[in-house]
Amino acid sequence: MRLLITGGAGFIGARLARTLLARGQLHGQTIEAIVLADQFPAPADLTADPRITVQTGPLLAHCQALAHQAFDGVFHLASAVSGECEADFDLGLRSNLDSTRALLDALRARTEGGAKPTRLVFSSSVAVFGPDEAVPMPDVVADDTLPTPQTSYGMHKHICEHLVADYTRKGYIDGRSARLMTVTVRPGKPNGAASSFFSGIIREPLAGEPSVCPVSPEVSHPVSSPRATVEGLIALYECTREAYGGRTALNLPALNVTVQEMLDALERVAGPAVRARVTFERNETIAGIVARWPKAATARRAQHLGLQAEASFDDIIRQYIDDTRAGPHATQALKGMTP
Amino acid sequence: MRLLITGGAGFIGARLARTLLARGQLHGQTIEAIVLADQFPAPADLTADPRITVQTGPLLAHCQALAHQAFDGVFHLASAVSGECEADFDLGLRSNLDSTRALLDALRARTEGGAKPTRLVFSSSVAVFGPDEAVPMPDVVADDTLPTPQTSYGMHKHICEHLVADYTRKGYIDGRSARLMTVTVRPGKPNGAASSFFSGIIREPLAGEPSVCPVSPEVSHPVSSPRATVEGLIALYECTREAYGGRTALNLPALNVTVQEMLDALERVAGPAVRARVTFERNETIAGIVARWPKAATARRAQHLGLQAEASFDDIIRQYIDDTRAGPHATQALKGMTP
Numbered sequence: 001m002r003l004l005i006t007g008g009a010g011f012i013g014a015r016l017a018r019t020l021l022a023r024g025q026l027h028g029q030t031i032e033a034i035v036l037a038d039q040f041p042a043p044a045d046l047t048a049d050p051r052i053t054v055q056t057g058p059l060l061a062h063c064q065a066l067a068h069q070a071f072d073g074v075f076h077l078a079s080a081v082s083g084e085c086e087a088d089f090d091l092g093l094r095s096n097l098d099s100t101r102a103l104l105d106a107l108r109a110r111t112e113g114g115a116k117p118t119r120l121v122f123s124s125s126v127a128v129f130g131p132d133e134a135v136p137m138p139d140v141v142a143d144d145t146l147p148t149p150q151t152s153y154g155m156h157k158h159i160c161e162h163l164v165a166d167y168t169r170k171g172y173i174d175g176r177s178a179r180l181m182t183v184t185v186r187p188g189k190p191n192g193a194a195s196s197f198f199s200g201i202i203r204e205p206l207a208g209e210p211s212v213c214p215v216s217p218e219v220s221h222p223v224s225s226p227r228a229t230v231e232g233l234i235a236l237y238e239c240t241r242e243a244y245g246g247r248t249a250l251n252l253p254a255l256n257v258t259v260q261e262m263l264d265a266l267e268r269v270a271g272p273a274v275r276a277r278v279t280f281e282r283n284e285t286i287a288g289i290v291a292r293w294p295k296a297a298t299a300r301r302a303q304h305l306g307l308q309a310e311a312s313f314d315d316i317i318r319q320y321i322d323d324t325r326a327g328p329h330a331t332q333a334l335k336g337m338t339p
Numbered sequence: 340m341r342l343l344i345t346g347g348a349g350f351i352g353a354r355l356a357r358t359l360l361a362r363g364q365l366h367g368q369t370i371e372a373i374v375l376a377d378q379f380p381a382p383a384d385l386t387a388d389p390r391i392t393v394q395t396g397p398l399l400a401h402c403q404a405l406a407h408q409a410f411d412g413v414f415h416l417a418s419a420v421s422g423e424c425e426a427d428f429d430l431g432l433r434s435n436l437d438s439t440r441a442l443l444d445a446l447r448a449r450t451e452g453g454a455k456p457t458r459l460v461f462s463s464s465v466a467v468f469g470p471d472e473a474v475p476m477p478d479v480v481a482d483d484t485l486p487t488p489q490t491s492y493g494m495h496k497h498i499c500e501h502l503v504a505d506y507t508r509k510g511y512i513d514g515r516s517a518r519l520m521t522v523t524v525r526p527g528k529p530n531g532a533a534s535s536f537f538s539g540i541i542r543e544p545l546a547g548e549p550s551v552c553p554v555s556p557e558v559s560h561p562v563s564s565p566r567a568t569v570e571g572l573i574a575l576y577e578c579t580r581e582a583y584g585g586r587t588a589l590n591l592p593a594l595n596v597t598v599q600e601m602l603d604a605l606e607r608v609a610g611p612a613v614r615a616r617v618t619f620e621r622n623e624t625i626a627g628i629v630a631r632w633p634k635a636a637t638a639r640r641a642q643h644l645g646l647q648a649e650a651s652f653d654d655i656i657r658q659y660i661d662d663t664r665a666g667p668h669a670t671q672a673l674k675g676m677t678p
Contacts, residue, residue, distance in 0.1 A: 116404040134585030144474045155505040246473030
């Protein structure tokens with residue numbers, strides 16, 4: 001089978017590609033080729049695999065050309081992120097709405113030409129949820145909580161959920177939408193995202209660096225490991241439509257944790273010296289943004305598919321340590337851990 | 340002040356224009372000009388008013404040109420309807436999504452050029468609601484019921500609600516979205532819409548014609564009169580943002596009635612001979628579509644704005660009779676009424 005991963009050079013996209021290459025099959029079919037479409041070059045370990053082809057460039061241009069290629073399945077992960085969309089409204093509309101529509105129309109053109117509807121997994125986000133003045137957000141967001149997005153990014157994701165649902169209803173694609181929770185621990189450097197600290201307060205101390213947490217220890221948030229996130233995307237691809245149920249997007253499982261619980265886990269896994277590298281200094285801007293995010297999430301439909309969040313944040317930290325030690329995608333040193 | 344009504348030659352658009360011309364002012368400002376943009380020509384009584392200008396042609400082309408015109412306010416009613424969107428997927432996307440985006444971008448261009456954000460009322464629809472397998476629809480839909488549209492038309496309307504909300508959040512427009520209930524009694528002829536009978540079973544017998552009701556008498560549905568619908572649109576324009584509350588779309592008030600109650604009202608208002616012109620013959624296709632529509636709606640936020648549905652369906656029938664007798668938009672004869 002031949003697969004397309006948009007955003008295939010990104011953190012989750014590349015991890016999904018590695019997982020698929022290691023499995024060798026998806027939904028009972030041998031994976032012969034994976035096309036990674038991304039505006040950035042793909043990691044070298046991926047391009048070294050003969051099954052991988054890379055298409056580098058803006059997604060919108062790709063998508064318009066994709067009608068002439070046949071894919072058995074698509075993972076649509078490419079997206080401008082929250083901060084980019086707030087800074088450049090047109091970029092956000094183009095990258096997230098126009099590209100998705102062009103991709104869906106390319107797949108529709110194939111179906112209208114007689115092909116079987118292409119199976120597509122769309123990565124939506126917990127960012128579809130937010131508190132609107134008229135509609136207070138519950139502390140715990142569920143599959144069927146009303147999304148009232150408070151960012152352009154969240155709005156784009158929610159609109160694309162509806163496009164995927166309607167193209168599916170019409171039989172143009174076989175689409176499924178998964179709302180990703182905040183993925184942690186991400187490798188790399190701190191970035192400008194308000195959620196950056198959810199990885200930074202673990203990653204930096206493990207690398208021997210200090211880390212400043214901008215919110216109070218009791219802040220709670222639904223998170224997911226990279227591994228569980230990729231497992232969720234694959235499970236959504238492999239399940240029957242009956243098991244997916246309807247056409248509305250679903251939440252992937254979350255581990256609902258407080259910052260305090262994250263740091264307690266860090267101390268248990270890596271020792272008090274590592275934990276001591278995290279200090280608190282409130283950043284009103286970040287704290288204000290985070291205060292408007294869901295405190296927790298449930299994932300009833302994903303659980304029916306057999307998906308589970310990690311049992312504890314300790315497991316998520318251990319997963320990050322194992323990944324960092326094992327490479328090929330190791331990017332961080334580990335320093336000063338007790339045992 | 341200078342106003343734009345897209346879909347201004349349609350039934351609700353023309354009625355809104357007449358109401359505004361008769362009032363002479365909106366939100367305390369004298370109405371100097373109203374532009375009616377529509378693909379169809381506007382009724383003669385409207386074009387006879389010197390304050391009216393008509394722009395005939397496809398909305399998408401209009402909207403791209405609208406950036407060069409200044410409007411104090413916009414009522415955005417233009418839309419391809421449900422049946423059209425199901426029959427021609429591209430037409431629906433172009434008429435409903437692309438046009439709305441072009442309109443919003445034209446207004447945004449003005450704001451970015453230094454103008455005050457244009458106030459915009461968007462007519463969404465109760466069609467945003469529907470039963471998805473994963474998310475059962477409650478019998479009574481409220482402002483905060485999760486929309487899971489089951490038609491392209493409903494999906495377009497819901498996506499546009501989110502676009503209006505996000506352009507408003509960014510300060511590009513001052514947008515408000517009203518979900519219109521099924522408007523009855525509409526003048527004119529029966530059409531192919533599944534909802535056509537909600538007007539037909541009143542309009543045809545009043546005109547001396549037989550009418551066949553395709554669903555059973557106990558079918559319940561949220562309806563609204565043309566007058567209450569137009570009042571709702573104007574109230575949304577005139578209210579403060581605080582009174583509107585948040586940025587999420589709201590339901591306009593509905594009178595929740597069964598077909599039996601509609602016919603009982605017809606008999607009370609027009610006599611048993613008129614009522615006797617309605618017979619029942621189940622149409623499985625129409626009955627199946629209607630079974631997936633909301634049975635009733637509430638409108639808490641609209642009620643806070645002082646809006647009310649009619650107290651009874653008798654009032655809605657009397658309104659239709661008065662309108663038909665009074666014209667200028669009289670299109671139907673009234674025949675054989677008792678008194």
